[in-house]
Amino acid sequence: MRTKTVASFFFLFTFLQTAFCQNRGTDETVNAILTKYGKVFVKDKSISSATIGIYQKGEIYTQHFGELHKGQGDTPTDETIYEIGSVTKPMTGFLVAKAVLDGKLQLSDTVQNYLEGDYQNLSYQGDPITIQHLLTHTSGLPTFLPKAMGPLFENLNDDVPTQYFELEKQYDKTRFFEDLKSIQLVEKPGTTYNYSNAGVDLLGHILEQVYDKDIDSLLKENLFTPNQMENTGIHLPTTKLDNLTQGYWKTNTSLSPNQLNTLWATGSGAKSTIVDMLKFIALQLDQNNATVQESQRVLFEGEELLKVGYLWRVWGDKYGRSYNHHGGTTGMQNWLFIFPKYDLGISIITNQSGPKTPGKLSNTAQKILKALVKA
Structure with a gap:
């Protein structure tokens, strides 16, 4: 797992109940493609x-x-709940896009406006970190806090x-803010991804701060409940935890512990099922949803075709x-792809994590995409 290496939807309630609960896809070609590449993927001895x-x-x-x-022969099911790691980020991006449209935030707002105390260190020669810099990973902040x-x-x-x-x-939020005061920027925010x-x-x-609600409530009220993502959350209710699985790091034979999420966990803390991930994909393909369209807008263009929206990687x-995003923890990895041209999305998840896993996931998804487009 390496950290450096896509109008409202409420009118779809009836559709969602039909599509997700009753009319599963029966196209034999699509199912055959899934079977073919899924079997190839798990033939890898490390998976x-x-x-x-x-x-x-x-x-x-x-x-x-x-x-x-x-x-143990226990194959996953539609009810299996996985840690989705950084695929949490586009969900956070959706909330920020809504906050912008609600007039709660502006992309140009400096982060110092939302912090108590002296955080002049979050500027470089008079240029401060803004909301847009946080969304596009161009703030100059470290990959992790704590830095260790x-x-x-x-x-x-x-x-x-x-x-x-x-x-x-x-680690906790108090220590996070203490460490945040020790950061020294080395270049103007907005320069480097x-x-x-x-x-x-x-x-x-x-x-x-802007909504005066905790992040779990914001996600539930604005994203999970409206889109019937009933098995998705950062801190899941105890009734759901029996379905939360664990995974393996590299070649370890013992299971990795699940994340504790002692901070806001907006970068990597969500858990979800495959069905809920497909509901999220359906939302992202809604061309009439103003929040979705705002969240997919390109905010930064860097080198090597790099484009970033509201925490989405944008590709052409x-x-x-x-639009895509990879996510990983020490026991699980997944990759989510959105292809509006084909009204198509792919989510692939494994309970194995290691430096080679992202490439294996991406290659499998690309093979599935190619086969689906040809079908």
């Missing part, structure tokens, strides 16, 4: 299991492969899950403009 979902033109398809616990988390994902040894868990357990979970946590704090090629 324990996989869950793959496709949303295509109002229909959904899900299939599950492998086993959640090595040697950063080296874990450079060394990538077998003890990363335990070390990460211990650092997270000892540098992936920052710390910056997205700060967005969580700002959202709570022969498949048209698309």
Whole structure:
């Protein structure tokens, strides 16, 4: 898992109940494509299991492969809840887009406006960090706070899950703000893309400030409940926790601990099922939803075709403009792709995490996309 390496929807309630609860996709070609590439993916000896979902033109398809616990034969199901890591970020981006449209925020607002105390250090030669910089990973803030988390994902040894868990357990919001005061920017914000979970946590704090509600409530009220994502959240109710799975780091045979989410967790804390991820895809394909359209707007263009929206990676090629995000924890990884040109989205999740996993997920998704477009 490397940190540096897409009008309202309420009118779709009736559609969602039909598409997601009754009329599962029955297209034999689509199901055959899912089966083919899912089986190939779990043939990799390092992969324990996989869950793959496709949303295509109002229909959904899900299939599950492998086993959640090595040697136990327990294949995932539509009810399996996974940590989705940084795919939480586009959900946070959706909230920020709504806040902008609600008049609660402006992209040009400086983050110092939402912090108590002296944070003059969050400027460089008079140029302050703004909301837009946080959304586009151009703030100059570090990848992680605490900074000690950063080296874990450079060394990538077998003890990363335990070390990460211990650092997270000892960290809280008070220490976050203390560490934030120690940051020294080395260039003007908005200049360089540098992936920052710390910056997205700060967005969580700002959202709570402008709405005077905790982040879990904001996500539930504005995203999860309206779109019937009943099994998605940062801090899930205890009734859901039995379905929350764990995963494996690299070649470890012991399961990694789940994240504690002691901060706002707006960068990597959500958990979800494959069906809920497909509902999120359906929302992102709604061309009449003003918040969706705002959240997908490009806010930064960098080198090597890099484009960033409200925490979305934006891409353009022969498949048209698309939106994607990768997410990972020390036990799970997933990748989400949105292809508006084809009214199509792909979500692929595995309970195995390691430096090579993102490429394996992306390659499988690209093969599925190519096969679907040809079909």
